[in-house]
Amino acid sequence: METFLYTLIDQAQLSESLEAFFVCSGLPMRLLDHQGEVLLQFGEDSSYCRLYENHFPPGDTCPEHHIRAAARAxxxxxxxxxxxxxxxxxxxxxLIHRASLLGAVLAGPFLMHEPDVLLFQGVTAKYPLPRIQATQLPAAAGELPVIPPEKVTQLSHLLLHLLRSLILDSRQQQVANQEKLHQQSLIHESIQAYKFTALPALTYPADTEKELLTCLKTGNLKEAEQQLNRLLGFLLLEEGNRLQTLRNRALELCTLMSRSALEGGADSSLILPLNSRYLELLLGDTTMENICHHLSEILKAYMECMFSHISGKNSGLMKKAIAFLVKNYPSPITLQDAAEEVHLNPSYFSSLFRRTTGLPFRSYLNKVRIEEAKRLLSSTDYPLLDIAIAVGFEDPSYFTKVFKKYTGVPPSQFR
Incomplete structure (x- = not known):
């Protein structure tokens, strides 16, 4: 395992990093393998630790404690x-690779306040020492560095920034774990809110689902994530520990979000392969936390597909304009309405919109309308006239003409 660790991380670079942290902080630094054994060390073992050497029972040794702490990290x-x-x-x-713990970097030991009698009493009660060694504990503890809590926090941040880039997969895994923990805390909050709902029986929050899809189409990621977590909170509360049922709901949400992204103007050549890939990912998930986290990633990916073609210094204005267009496409909106929304001259806005999206404003609006019409034709039995009006076409014949232009067939044949 040691050899494998050094195939993923440059040994010289790691050594330099540990030595630099040791010199700056004064804390002993150790590189541990997957069993907690020391591979590399800067700084000597403390005399306090040496007093306890060979006095811990099997299963309760320093290496075992250290690697358990690394697993927690x-x-x-x-x-x-x-x-x-x-x-x-x-x-x-x-130090992580493909979700496996290869080892760890350990900084310490240290105290966060001056040693007192409680420290010695607690430890010696659990792990008795011979009398001579026990009397040496206070002097040995006095040699340990004392670091105030606020400085410990900063050292923790420094250690993170120093080491997280050494193994790319380690950094990605840590970010994913942080995101999972944060999302689970937000979902827990929504569960608590549902528990205190005054309704006699909870019903599926269809309005929350609708708002989630609207936020996706309009590019409002922050609000979309909030609505997704509320929806997941309801599902977890209702379904309990039934993993398969939650997975089924997640598969439905994934498909709904892909359709909303298409309605919002995303390229189907991007969305459809992504949707297939994400459905396979959800089918392979074995924990509820992973299902929730993957749904959050899916939401972000679909939104990125919708706005991936927008870049440059005016990207914020164009995203706002497209969000306005996607939200109001059923209404008879005009180029001037969109220009006023982003406070630009209509002529300049028209030129900027076409340069940014690759389409004239009217063509982009029709594209959004036709995507929604395709969805309604596929999933409902509404009359063609009602669908035309629902997506913003007042003239049915013009709707048929535009639909055929974008799809190659008239709406009646598409259905």
Missing amino acids: QNLGEPYLFACHAGLNHLVFP
């Missing part, structure tokens, strides 16, 4: 501050 996705079984503080940073 892996779940948190960041450096983890912990107190070892001897009552001393450490910072541990996990």
